[in-house]
Amino acid sequence: MQPDLQVLMAEIRQIAQEEILPRFARVGYEVKHDGSLLTEADLATDRRIREFLQRAWPQIAFLSEEMERHEQERLLRESDSLWCLDPLDGTSNFAAGLPLFAISLALFQQGEVVLALTYDPIRDEMFSAQQGQGAWLNGKPLQCQKSGFPLCNAVAMVDFKRLPARLKCALMENSPYGSQRNLGSCVLEWAWMAANRGHLYLHGGMKLWDLAAGTLILAEAGGYACTLDGEAVFKPAMEPRSVVISPDKALFDAWFHYLQANR
Template identity: 80%
Template sequence: MQPDLQVLVQEIRQIAREEILPRFEHIGFAVKQDGSLLTEADLATNQRIATFLLQQWPDIAFLSEEMEREEQARLLREAEALWCLDPLDGTSNFAAGIPLFAVSLALFQRGEVVLALTYDPVRDEMFTAQRGRGAWLNGQSLRCQPSEFQLCNAVAIVDFKRLSPALKQALMTNPPYGSQRNLGSCVLEWAWMAANRGNLYLHGGMKLWDLAAGSLILAEAGGYAATLQGEPVFVAALAPRSVVISPDPVLFAAWLGYLQAQQ
């Protein structure tokens, strides 16, 4: 039996509003070994959510971005049911005073995402999904819609991190789209694609907690996603995965075709 999504929604919203928002623009940060940033808000949110999940569902294991890699790998090998948390995605934005960041939580069962939520506390937007039951934004059904854009005038959200030099050069010198953005929060970018905010998306290599919840939210909203190699994005593993997305099937095929031709 799956956890009650509404119980999760209420608690995650409360924790984020109590632990993240009061610290926004008021605290500093530290630099982790991999060069990414860590703030007091990451740690406090991580602890609150971990404690809540363990109290409510003690039989479900817990994996977080803030754990050591060896422990993350062990949990992925051994746990049949597993929470996967990113307590604050977009930490660099948070530390710089840019209001684009979110909490993201996914539930894996036997290596498959079955429940997901992404919460943007600044806008009070809660994106949720359950496998086979749909996706929602603040309780309203999310459905990806075809656009009237062609590739040449589409709005693309592109993160150049981990893209090949050849693909970076092609996108910088002769982009196939009309204009380009970058939010700086992977989990929000998945959610915004599911909500038809933008036409195209590309990231060179996301980590598991960046893509787990979003992959289900987008899929349940009817969107399209693949790696640059045309494979499914979600794999219950720690190695980074490239991500290509569009809410529109025609644009998705054209976008993926263009990207693969540059490899």
């Protein structure tokens, strides 16, 4: 039996409001070994969610971005059921006072994502999904739509810093879309694509906790995603995965064709 999604969402919302919002733009940060930032809010949120999950569902193992890599790899090898948490995605935004960050949590069972949520505490937006049952935003169904936009007028969200050099140059010198954005929070970008906020997405290398929840939310909303190699994005492993997304099938096909021709 899967955990109760309503109970889970209520607790995550409360933790975010108690641990993240009061610290927004009021706490310092430190730099982790990989160059990313870590704040007191990351650690406090991680601790509260871990404690809640272990009390409520002690039979399910727990993996977090804040763990050591060897422990993350062990959990992926040994666990049939596993939570995967990013306690605060968009930490650089958070530390800089930019209101674009979120909690993201996914449940893996037998190597598949079966339950997912992404919570944006600034907007009080809870994106959620259950395998085979749909995706929702604050309880209302999410459904990807045809945009009616041609590729040349589309709005793209692109993270340039992790892209292959040749593709990066092509996008900067001869971009196929109308305009480009970057939120600085992978989990929000997945959720916003599922909510038809933007037309195209590209990322050169996401980590497991950046993509796990989003893959299910987008899929259950009827969106389209793959890697730059045309593979399924989700893989229960630690290696970064590239991401290509559109909520619109025609745009997705045109976008992927352009990317393949310019890699």
